[in-house]
Amino acid sequence: xxxxxxxxxxxxRKQKIIPYLFLAPNLAIFITYIIVPAVMGAYYSLTSFDxxxxxxxxxxxxxxxxxxxxxxxxxxxxxxxxxVGVTVPxxxxxxxxxxxxxxxxxxxxxxxxxxxxxxxxxxxxxVGVMWQWILGDTFGLVNVFRNxxxxxxxxxxxxxxFAWWTTVFVMVxxxxxxxxxxFMGGLLSIPRSLYEAADIxxxxxxxxxxxxxxxxxxPTCILVLILSTMQIFKVYPMVVTLTGGGPYNATRYIxxxxxxxxxxxxxxxxxxxxxxxxLIVVTIFSAINFAVTKxxxx
Amino acid sequence: xxxxxxxxxxYVFAIFFALVCLVPVVYIILNAFKPSSELYSATxxxxxxxxxxxxxxxxxxxxxxxxxxxxxxxxxxxxxxxxVTINTMSGYALAKFKFRGSxxxxxxxxxxxxxxxxxxxxxxxxxxxxxxxYNSLWALIIPSAAxxxxxxxxxxxxxxxxxxxxxxxxxxxAGELRIFAQIIVPNAKPAIATLGIFSFMWRWNDYVWPLIAxxxxxxxxxxxxxxxxxxxxxxxxxxxxxxxxxSMVPMLIIFLIFQRQFVQGIQTAGLKG
Numbered sequence: 001x002x003x004x005x006x007x008x009x010x011x012x013r014k015q016k017i018i019p020y021l022f023l024a025p026n027l028a029i030f031i032t033y034i035i036v037p038a039v040m041g042a043y044y045s046l047t048s049f050d051x052x053x054x055x056x057x058x059x060x061x062x063x064x065x066x067x068x069x070x071x072x073x074x075x076x077x078x079x080x081x082x083x084v085g086v087t088v089p090x091x092x093x094x095x096x097x098x099x100x101x102x103x104x105x106x107x108x109x110x111x112x113x114x115x116x117x118x119x120x121x122x123x124x125x126x127v128g129v130m131w132q133w134i135l136g137d138t139f140g141l142v143n144v145f146r147n148x149x150x151x152x153x154x155x156x157x158x159x160x161x162f163a164w165w166t167t168v169f170v171m172v173x174x175x176x177x178x179x180x181x182x183f184m185g186g187l188l189s190i191p192r193s194l195y196e197a198a199d200i201x202x203x204x205x206x207x208x209x210x211x212x213x214x215x216x217x218x219p220t221c222i223l224v225l226i227l228s229t230m231q232i233f234k235v236y237p238m239v240v241t242l243t244g245g246g247p248y249n250a251t252r253y254i255x256x257x258x259x260x261x262x263x264x265x266x267x268x269x270x271x272x273x274x275x276x277x278x279l280i281v282v283t284i285f286s287a288i289n290f291a292v293t294k295x296x297x298x
Numbered sequence: 299x300x301x302x303x304x305x306x307x308x309y310v311f312a313i314f315f316a317l318v319c320l321v322p323v324v325y326i327i328l329n330a331f332k333p334s335s336e337l338y339s340a341t342x343x344x345x346x347x348x349x350x351x352x353x354x355x356x357x358x359x360x361x362x363x364x365x366x367x368x369x370x371x372x373x374x375x376x377x378x379x380x381x382v383t384i385n386t387m388s389g390y391a392l393a394k395f396k397f398r399g400s401x402x403x404x405x406x407x408x409x410x411x412x413x414x415x416x417x418x419x420x421x422x423x424x425x426x427x428x429x430x431x432y433n434s435l436w437a438l439i440i441p442s443a444a445x446x447x448x449x450x451x452x453x454x455x456x457x458x459x460x461x462x463x464x465x466x467x468x469x470x471x472a473g474e475l476r477i478f479a480q481i482i483v484p485n486a487k488p489a490i491a492t493l494g495i496f497s498f499m500w501r502w503n504d505y506v507w508p509l510i511a512x513x514x515x516x517x518x519x520x521x522x523x524x525x526x527x528x529x530x531x532x533x534x535x536x537x538x539x540x541x542x543x544x545s546m547v548p549m550l551i552i553f554l555i556f557q558r559q560f561v562q563g564i565q566t567a568g569l570k571g
Contacts, residue, residue: 019395029444123503185565
């Protein structure tokens with residue numbers, strides 16, 4: 001009898017350890033490669049550190065310098081704000097429009113859905129290479145067409161304005177299909193009877209869109225806004241192969257600035273302070289999105 | 299009558315946007331088969347006038363792209379296997395066991411979704427050096443195997459597996475590992491497939507991790523190699539375009555085969571594409 005109870009106790013104790021064992025490999029990686037770096041980064045941001053010698057604690061000096069004495073950082077940050085401010089709404093509209101098309105048409109649904117999603121499967125590095133080839137100054141199609149109709153050659157990716165808008169367009173091109181799929185989930189969940197009732201009441205397409213469609217898919221809208229803001233805020237790989245941040249820093253955004261500060265100028269402490277600022281900004285963006293839309297409540 | 303007009307307009311838009319998405323990709327892939335004389339021509343054609351494989355052979359021989367393709371395949375495959383295994387284990391623990399700290403662990407895991415790698419890339423570099431993974435392909439495999447989204451979808455899926463299956467196995471005296479391997483894994487197949495496909499694509503297309511973790515050209519992945527070549531003063535477009543084509547074609551094929559998993563994965567868990 002007594003052996004039975006001890007073995008039962010032992011079994012119970014074993015059962016308690018088991019979930020931790022199943023979690024262990026994942027948690028070990030998490031702690032080593034996410035939590036520890038996050039804490040280290042926060043500490044680095046308070047130090048003067050070149051990546052080689054020991055970090056020297058200097059308090060908030062990095063942060064003060066960032067905002068009072070570093071026009072390059074401020075430029076990169078403001079440029080990123082401008083980029084997010086333009087690209088997020090365009091991506092939103094494009095994704096919703098594509099989802100609307102795919103949901104509404106009768107023939108070829110899966111063909112069109114697949115076509116619109118295709119660009120999402122391509123790595124951002126290759127997306128940059130592609131569009132550099134297509135829109136570049138020398139071999140790009142823009143000048144091929146201008147040449148064909150007898151116009152003079154124009155500057156494309158070496159023109160700051162053209163290059164900036166190209167980074168906007170290419171981002172929308174490569175991401176819209178992804179958010180389209182999210183919107184499709186929302187649009188398909190709207191009961192048809194709502195539209196039928198609205199038809200009977202004589203509501204037109206626009207009224208139906210703003211009074212029925214948008215309110216019902218509001219949670220999806222918020223998710224898309226938050227995810228796309230985060231995604232677009234950290235634009236970098238695409239820019240590496242598309243414009244390299246140029247011309248004249250026109251397409252230089254914050255992640256590139258952080259990367260170069262840390263890995264090319266070895267100002268690791270200073271770059272860490274930039275990372276912390278970026279994290280705070282991204283979090284505030286998400287919080288504002290969430291607050292403005294009242295967290296998806298209708 | 300009015301409705302039909304409307305849907306015609308819709309089709310015009312649908313076809314226009316399909317062309318915007320497809321034509322550039324197809325154009326680049328076709329360009330990979332053009333000889334230099336056509337590639338740099340002032341009057342390029344959509345289809346190659348003369349088809350050639352020389353861009354590919356040159357990239358593989360001179361550019362050592364064979365090594366980069368092998369590295370990328372190795373990383374994507376091994377990382378996917380490890381990731382699916384440990385994420386399923388964690389999802390199982392979080393879905394099917396009651397234990398102290400489970401909800402805190404879940405919250406911490408989920409909150410790291412909001413912490414992009416770009417924010418911690420500077421200290422991650424130090425950690426990679428300290429743990430001896432720097433400049434090794436394992437630096438691309440191990441850290442990225444523990445994704446919060448992966449744990450989340452496995453947990454959500456396993457919540458739907460009935461507890462009775464495990465309980466009756468326990469009464470029959472099956473060990474915990476056996477229960478996991480013979481009951482949980484077979485029941486989680488659809489979620490495992492979805493996660494596996496996404497993981498393979500993430501690793502194949504990955505750029506920021508390799509950028510931080512690898513400096514030895516022998517360990518370059520495709521994306522890292524392509525980006526480095528594009529930064530050179532005189533870009534060798536023949537090899538670049540051939541490699542761009544080689545990099546994207548496998549993903550496009552995977553997508554055509556597994557379309558359904560992609561759509562479900564995004565709609566249920568917001569998996570980033």
